[in-house]
Structure formats: structure tokens, C-alpha cells
Amino acid sequence: MFLGDNRQVLAYLLNGYQxxxxxxxxxxxxSSNRDYNKSIKLKNTDLxxxxxxxxEKQYNDKWxxxxxxxxxxxxxxxMKELLSEKGSIFLxxxxxxxxxxxxxxxxxxxxxxFINRIVWKATNSSKSQTKGLGKQHNSILWYxxxxxxxxxxxxxxxxxxxxxxxxxxxxxxxxGLYQTVPLVARGVQNTPNRKSxxxxxxxxxxxxxxxxxxxxxxxxxxHETRGGNYRKKVYLKDxxxxxxxxxxxDKGVAPIQKEAYPTQKPESLLERIIELASxxxxxxxxxxxxxxxxxxxxxxxxxxxxGADINKVAVQTTRDRILNLNSEVDFKVSTVSTNKLYNxxxxxxxxxxxxxxxxxxxxxxxxINVVDFYSPELIExxxxxxxxxxxxxxxxxxxxxxxxxxxxxxxxxxxxxTDKIEKEIQHxxxxxxxxxxxxxxxxxxxxxxxxxxxxxINED
Numbered sequence: 023m024f025l026g027d028n029r030q031v032l033a034y035l036l037n038g039y040q041x042x043x044x045x046x047x048x049x050x051x052x053s054s055n056r057d058y059n060k061s062i063k064l065k066n067t068d069l070x071x072x073x074x075x076x077x078e079k080q081y082n083d084k085w086x087x088x089x090x091x092x093x094x095x096x097x098x099x100x101m102k103e104l105l106s107e108k109g110s111i112f113l114x115x116x117x118x119x120x121x122x123x124x125x126x127x128x129x130x131x132x133x134x135x136f137i138n139r140i141v142w143k144a145t146n147s148s149k150s151q152t153k154g155l156g157k158q159h160n161s162i163l164w165y166x167x168x169x170x171x172x173x174x175x176x177x178x179x180x181x182x183x184x185x186x187x188x189x190x191x192x193x194x195x196x197x198g199l200y201q202t203v204p205l206v207a208r209g210v211q212n213t214p215n216r217k218s219x220x221x222x223x224x225x226x227x228x229x230x231x232x233x234x235x236x237x238x239x240x241x242x243x244x245h246e247t248r249g250g251n252y253r254k255k256v257y258l259k260d261x262x263x264x265x266x267x268x269x270x271x272d273k274g275v276a277p278i279q280k281e282a283y284p285t286q287k288p289e290s291l292l293e294r295i296i297e298l299a300s301x302x303x304x305x306x307x308x309x310x311x312x313x314x315x316x317x318x319x320x321x322x323x324x325x326x327x328x329g330a331d332i333n334k335v336a337v338q339t340t341r342d343r344i345l346n347l348n349s350e351v352d353f354k355v356s357t358v359s360t361n362k363l364y365n366x367x368x369x370x371x372x373x374x375x376x377x378x379x380x381x382x383x384x385x386x387x388x389x390i391n392v393v394d395f396y397s398p399e400l401i402e403x404x405x406x407x408x409x410x411x412x413x414x415x416x417x418x419x420x421x422x423x424x425x426x427x428x429x430x431x432x433x434x435x436x437x438x439x440t441d442k443i444e445k446e447i448q449h450x451x452x453x454x455x456x457x458x459x460x461x462x463x464x465x466x467x468x469x470x471x472x473x474x475x476x477x478x479i480n481e482d
Contacts, residue, residue, distance in 0.1 A: 023317075023344075023355045024330040025337045028309040031330040032100040034358045043104045043328065044173060044304035047295055047316050049114040049287060050097075051083045053090050091122060097309070098130050104307065105167040110137065110299040113163040114287070116144070120161040127165050137164040137172070142291065143271040162295075177298050178263040179272050189258040191245070202245045202253035205229055224252065266294065283313035283339060292319040300325055314340025321347055334468030342422050342440045352434065375400075375471040377463050386451040386479050388427070390461065395420055397465040417443050421466045427451075429460035429474060454479045 024031040085093070101111060111131070115123055120139075128136065140162040148156030166172035189199035207216050207227040216227045221235050228235060238244050238254065245253045275291045292315050300306060302324040308316035311329035313336065320327040321344060331337050341355055378394040395416045413419060420443045424435035427449050437447060451457070457477045464470045 023311075023337060023341060023353055024328075024358055025332070025334065025355060026330070026357045027332055028330045029097055029100070030358045032097060032104065032309060035104055035328070036100065039104055039305075039328070041104070041106050042305060043307045044106050044109045045296065045300040045325075046101050046105060046109070046111040046307045046309070047114070047292065048101075048111070048308060048310050049285065049312065050094065050310045051085070051090070052116050053085045053087075053118050054083045054116075056084070057082050087122075090119065091126065094123060095126060095130075098126065101307075101309070102130055102167065107168050107171045108173045109167045110172055111165050111167075112140075112295050112299070113165075114160060115163065116160045117157060120163065124163055127163055131165040131167070135166045135169045137166055137169065138268045139163055140268050140270055142275065144277055146277060164299075173299055173301060173304070175298055175301070177266045177294055178261075179266055179274055181261065181263040185264050186258065189256075191255070193242070195242070197257050198259050200245075200255045200257045203256055205235065205244070205252050205254050222252065224250075266298075270294070283336070286313050287315050289315055289319050292316050293323065296320060296323055296325060311340055312336050314343045318343050318347055321351060338421065338464055338468040338470070342438070345424070345435065345438045346440060354432070375463065375465050375469050377461075377471050377473060379461065379473060379475070381475060381477070383477060383479075386454070388449045388451065388459070388477055390425070390447045390449075390459075392417070392420075392423075392445045392447075392463070395463060395465075397467070397469055399469050400465050400467055403467060417445060419465050421464045421468070423447070423464075424462045425449075426460040427457065429458040433460055433462065433472075435460075435462070451477075451479045454481045 098111075098113075105111065111127075113123060113127065124139070142160045142162055143158055144160040145158050148158050189201045191200050191202065192198065193200075205228060207213070207229055211229065212227060218225055218227050219232055221228060221232055222239070235244070235252075243255045245255050247253060270291075275288065275294055278286055278288050296306060296316075296319055303326065305326045305328065306316065306320040307328045309330045311317055311331045314329065317327045317329045317340060329340060331340070337355060344351055344353065375395060375397040377392065377396075380391045380393050382389040382391070397419060400419055422440040423437070423443060424433075424439075425437035425447065426433050426435045427437070437449070439447075455478075457479060458474055459477055460472060460474050462470055462472045
């Protein structure tokens with residue numbers, strides 16, 4: 023997980039991950055000519071749930087056309103180099119830039135590697151316009167690094183009543199209901215290069231080999247129509263549901279009703295994409311990761327992942343989301359500058375929060391008390407927005423607490439608290455020895471402080 027300009031992150035990754043990432047999904051700025059803010063609320067408060075404590079800008083989406091295209095071109099070029107030969111990229115856009123980026127992707131990936139332009143129903147409400155139709159969909163452009171080598175898994179929508187109603191035939195042979203599908207190429211499948219051959223006295227451009235057709239005929243899996251044509255039997259018991267097409271308007275990928283993070287996408291959308299174009303153990307990348315939906319779903323689906331975002335709150339949100347999903351997942355949050363890696367994000371310049379801690383050790387029981395917490399950047403933000411709000415308790419501005427009770431240079435927290443923050447934390451050690459304890463606290467704007475203390479555990 024990287025905090026910083028994704029162009030620098032992508033350039034850094036070329037050193038060790040060139041031709042290694044199997045799937046990239048990005049949801050970049052849409053050039054919507056607006057700023058996207060996140061409403062930040064106090065923690066542990068009885069204030070009304072709709073109360074906004076402070077607005078924090080997540081990103082600026084105001085561009086000149088040439089600046090936007092240059093921004094995207096530089097990054098997409100490097101992403102292509104990072105993709106494995108079996109890899110794919112999914113680029114999520116709306117009506118503003120999808121035509122420009124389609125041309126750009128044709129140039130970078132070549133037109134022959136275009137797979138689909140997926141239409142996703144992004145909102146359930148059609149916003150009225152003075153002229154024209156309401157805009158409800160986004161476009162997701164899918165390109166392969168190499169179409170002949172790409173990973174491709176058929177994904178199905180859950181079967182509906184309407185879908186099941188298509189299965190009307192029954193031969194009463196124990197196989198149950200079936201429908202029939204074409205065996206002969208028609209329409210776009212009827213290409214000039216497709217050769218004709220004879221099967222059961224019929225010469226035509228068949229979709230399958232003669233060997234396969236004969237096998238199905240012997241197994242009674244071919245239906246002969248009254249007109250003497252042949253169609254394949256497809257049994258309901260063998261079907262997972264209708265295959266997913268390039269129109270995604272089904273409930274399985276319905277939009278989020280209330281976003282917790284600006285422009286957040288539903289997990290079900292990313293689940294479909296990841297299952298379509300990757301396998302377990304593959305590497306999934308998202309370099310505009312926002313709230314971490316792609317990375318969270320990749321973790322759930324047993325994929326490895328790499329993410330990046332330039333916004334601190336985004337990185338903090340993603341980190342907490344991953345750790346809440348699996349506290350034992352091993353990953354680092356790093357920064358990159360001029361192709362150099364810094365593993366300790368807390369060493370960035372700027373005013374850091376300060377924390378006052380007190381510790382108490384009784385036998386092998388460690389108690390950590392958070393006595394005070396102060397965030398100068400948060401106070402400055404309040405002054406900028408002229409918020410006159412009384413903070414009754416410093417604990418209300420702490421967003422998360424992460425503690426590694428056996429810190430050895432790499433921060434692997436086993437205590438993670440992002441909901442109701444407690445001032446007193448206890449931990450029992452099983453074995454005697456000298457330990458380092460790393461305690462990381464984040465304020466509600468994503469500013470972090472890390473304290474490391476030493477603990478000597480002796481035998482009772």
C-alpha cells in the first residue's frame with residue numbers, strides 16, 4: 023500500500039513488478055469539474071448522526087482537457103508495462119472522458135486487445151436534464167495485454183424466474199428441463215474465415231468441431247427441430263445462471279445507496295471484475311484506490327494486491343478496512359519519492375499529532391493509558407472552516423488505534439480499534455523477554471503519530 027503520487031509509485035514498481043500484475047482496475051478522476059469532500063464526524067459522540075464536524079477535500083477533479091489526457095497517458099503507459107502477459111486492465115469512466123480514453127487505450131494496448139466496453143448502471147435515479155436524457159451509467163473499458171493469453175473466467179448472474187422459464191423442453195430421460203441454443207454461426211459469428219463442413223447431412227458453418235458434434239449426438243444432447251435444423255440442448259441443472267454480458271444493470275452489482283467515501287463503488291462490482299479476469303494467487307492493482315474496495319475484495323478472494331492513493335484519509339481508510347477484514351494480513355504502508363521507498367510513513371514532513379501515554383506493568387500484564395492527544399493540523403482545519411465546535415474529549419478526534427505488542431521494525435498490529443476508541447488498552451504477555459511496543463494513533467483527518475516504548479517482561 024502506497025501513499026503518494028501514483029506516477030511515482032508506478033515508476034518505482036517497474037523495478038520489481040514489471041510484467042507481474044495480473045489485473046489492474048482503476049477508477050480515476052472523471053474530470054467532473056468539482057471537488058470531492060468527505061464529511062468527517064467526531065468519534066464516540068452523542069451528536070446527531072447527520073452532524074458534519076468538518077469537510078475534508080479528498081481530491082480536486084477540475085482539469086483542462088490536455089492536462090487530464092497527459093495525466094492519464096503517462097500512467098497508463100506504465101501500467102501496461104506492469105501487466106503480465108495474461109493481464110487485463112479495467113478503466114472506469116463516465117460520459118465525460120470515455121471516448122477520449124478509448125482512443126488512448128487503442129493506441130497504448132492496440133485495438134485488437136480491446137475486450138469490452140461494459141455499461142454499468144451507476145445510479146438508480148435518472149437525474150433530469152433541461153435537454154436530453156438522464157445519465158445513469160458509467161463505462162468500464164476492458165483491454166488485455168495480449169488477448170490470446172489473457173485470463174478469462176466465465177461469470178454468471180443469479181438465475182431469475184424469467185431465466186428459468188426459458189427451459190421448456192423435457193425428454194423425460196432424467197436430465198430434466200432444457201432449452202436449445204444455436205450450433206450454427208449466424209450474425210457476427212458468421213465470419214469470412216469460418217469454414218463450412220458437413221454434419222448429419224447438413225453443410226453449414228458450425229460453431230463446434232465435427233468431433234464435438236458427433237459426441238453430443240451420441241449422448242442425445244442435440245435437438246432436431248421440425249424444420250430439420252440442429253440445436254444444442256442446455257439443461258437447467260447444469261446452468262449457474264445467465265452468463266454476464268457487457269450490460270451490468272442487475273441487482274448483483276447494484277450501486278451503493280449511501281457512500282461512506284466519495285465516489286465509492288460497491289464490492290459486488292469489483293468482485294465480478296476480479297473473478298472475470300484473475301485467478302487465486304494473482305496480483306491485483308488499484309492505483310486510485312480511494313476507500314480500498316478493490317483491495318478489500320482482492321483480499322477476500324485470495325488474491326495478492328498493490329494499492330496507491332495520494333490522499334491520507336484514503337490510505338488510512340483502506341488500511342483500517344483491510345485490517346478489520348484480516349488483522350493478520352502482512353502488508354506495509356509506504357511512500358515513494360523520486361523512485362526511493364520510505365517504509366515509515368510517519369516520518370513525512372509536516373506537523374504531527376502528539377500523544378501522551380502512560381504505561382503500567384504488573385507481572386506480565388501491560389496497561390497502556392492514552393492520557394492526551396492533540397492534532398495541530400486538525401485545529402488548523404477547524405479554524406479555516408470557522409467551525410465553532412466544542413471538543414468535549416480528545417478521544418472524539420482519534421479515528422483509529424493500532425498497536426504492535428512485539429514490534430521488530432516492521433509494523434504488524436494485532437490490536438486494531440476503529441470504532442469505539444478506548445483510552446485504556448491491556449495486553450497479556452505469555453513469555454518473558456524484552457519487547458518493543460509500537461502504538462500508532464490517527465486523527466479523523468488521517469494524520470498519524472507513532473510511539474515506540476520498551477517493555478521488559480520478567481518471570482513471575
